Amino acid sequence: MKDSSSEHEFAIIPTIVSGNQETVVIQFLKTASKLVKQAITLEEIQEVWQKINALEALSKKFRLSKEVQLDATELRIRLERRLGEILSKKKQDREENIKEQLDKLSLVSDNFKNVQQNHHRFTKNELSKFQRLASTSHEVFEAVLTDLRTEAAINSQTALSTTGILRAIRNEQKKNSEPLFSPIIKPSDNWNFSTVKYGRIDEKFGEYRGYIPGEIYANCFWYYVKPGDLVVAPMAGSGQVWRVYEARQEWMGQHIYDFQLEMFDLTPRGKYKDLITPHDLTKNFPVENPDYIVIDIPYYGMVNQQYSDKPEDLANMTLEDWQVAIAAIAKNCALAQKTGTLCTIISPNYREVANGLIVIVTDIIRYSWESAGYILHDKAYSSRRIQQHQTPQMARMNNHAKANRIMLTDITEILTFRRV
Ligand SMILES: C[S@@+](CC[C@H](N)C(=O)[O-])C[C@H]1O[C@@H](n2cnc3c(N)ncnc32)[C@H](O)[C@@H]1O
Numbered sequence: 001m002k003d004s005s006s007e008h009e010f011a012i013i014p015t016i017v018s019g020n021q022e023t024v025v026i027q028f029l030k031t032a033s034k035l036v037k038q039a040i041t042l043e044e045i046q047e048v049w050q051k052i053n054a055l056e057a058l059s060k061k062f063r064l065s066k067e068v069q070l071d072a073t074e075l076r077i078r079l080e081r082r083l084g085e086i087l088s089k090k091k092q093d094r095e096e097n098i099k100e101q102l103d104k105l106s107l108v109s110d111n112f113k114n115v116q117q118n119h120h121r122f123t124k125n126e127l128s129k130f131q132r133l134a135s136t137s138h139e140v141f142e143a144v145l146t147d148l149r150t151e152a153a154i155n156s157q158t159a160l161s162t163t164g165i166l167r168a169i170r171n172e173q174k175k176n177s178e179p180l181f182s183p184i185i186k187p188s189d190n191w192n193f194s195t196v197k198y199g200r201i202d203e204k205f206g207e208y209r210g211y212i213p214g215e216i217y218a219n220c221f222w223y224y225v226k227p228g229d230l231v232v233a234p235m236a237g238s239g240q241v242w243r244v245y246e247a248r249q250e251w252m253g254q255h256i257y258d259f260q261l262e263m264f265d266l267t268p269r270g271k272y273k274d275l276i277t278p279h280d281l282t283k284n285f286p287v288e289n290p291d292y293i294v295i296d297i298p299y300y301g302m303v304n305q306q307y308s309d310k311p312e313d314l315a316n317m318t319l320e321d322w323q324v325a326i327a328a329i330a331k332n333c334a335l336a337q338k339t340g341t342l343c344t345i346i347s348p349n350y351r352e353v354a355n356g357l358i359v360i361v362t363d364i365i366r367y368s369w370e371s372a373g374y375i376l377h378d379k380a381y382s383s384r385r386i387q388q389h390q391t392p393q394m395a396r397m398n399n400h401a402k403a404n405r406i407m408l409t410d411i412t413e414i415l416t417f418r419r420v
Pocket residue numbers: 210211212234235236237238239240241264265266267268279280281282296297298299307312313314315
């Protein structure tokens with residue numbers, strides 16, 4: 001790669017720095033960048049590296065503009081990556097013993113006595129850094145280099161450096177090694193959660209009757225809510241929905257976005273009580289134009305007197321009254337929502353093992369919402385995990401169910417309707 005003209009130009013650096021230093025250094029940097037392209041062998045690259053290193057030191061010593069300083073540093077780092085590539089390749093090919101090669105790498109340049117020591121030998125540490133630069137993909141290297149250079153240009157506290165680049169690359173790789181999506185978000189319509197992270201939040205720990213795992217809300221939000229949407233939970237109870245919303249960083253991860261959540265309930269309770277407005281949903285819908293409604297409805301027949309002793313509490317109604325109330329709620333949702341918006345109702349079916357009563361509650365819900373002006377848009381299923389704890393009592397219930405030929409109810413349906 002011998003280029004005697006450019007070597008000659010470099011030879012005069014120390015003498016010209018007193019003149020129009022910046023213009024001259026820029027000129028030398030241009031020559032250096034040509035040399036970077038031409039250098040092929042390790043020795044040639046190291047020679048160019050030393051020249052660029054000298055220019056970098058000069059640009060700092062004579063306080064040339066930040067841009068010129070950064071040009072020099074960037075050129076040096078690019079060359080270091082090249083050097084790393086060659087070293088790695090040689091290692092792979094086993095063409096030569098790296099150590100021997102590296103020992104040969106000592107650079108002599110009489111032209112830079114004023115600004116740096118002669119016979120620079122790359123340390124093992126430096127060479128390992130160059131190889132790490134080389135092992136980074138082109139895209140990541142270029143992105144990180146651009147970011148750090150821009151930051152160094154606008155912030156006098158930060159400098160562009162090989163170590164800084166490697167640190168940023170490490171952070172970038174760490175970010176990329178995080179799973180793309182949380183395991184809480186289910187990839188299919190089977191929303192089963194073997195371990196529940198967002199379990200019941202009021203005082204009765206371990207008691208899940210009438211309480212869906214918060215993970216169901218997370219999946220509803222993920223699949224049905226867009227950034228900025230107005231979301232309403234009109235049967236928010238003790239506010240599980242709020243806890244899940246607040247913790248959305250955990251299950252949205254890198255894809256986090258905000259939306260507006262409003263909560264209502266006939267009998268607000270628990271630690272989020274103050275955030276939940278008392279409201280009877282059979283009367284009317286409390287908010288206009290919600291983009292999305294999610295209702296964890298009181299399971300017919302399963303949670304009698306659990307939330308309150310009020311007659312307007314759906315949990316306390318006879319089947320006939322419950323059906324009328326459900327139809328009224330569907331109408332109220334339809335009156336509040338615009339065409340194309342979604343409304344999710346969460347409910348299991350009902351079976352009574354003792355007397356053989358079977359109520360396909362989810363069909364009543366579907367009929368009510370379709371009659372009110374919706375069509376069924378989507379459906380998912382989640383286990384209530386009733387078999388999770390095989391206690392003697394569970395064994396008795398199982399035997400009872402089998403003997404009476406009535407299945408126990410385990411599946412919760414997540415029915416999502418679209419307003420037409
Ligand atoms: C299955 S629970 C919802 C529990 C909720 N997921 C939580 O985090 O606590 C059903 C809720 O519906 C409420 N509810 C019952 N009848 C209602 C009515 N007429 N209007 C509004 N809410 C009602 C109950 O108070 C209860 O909190």
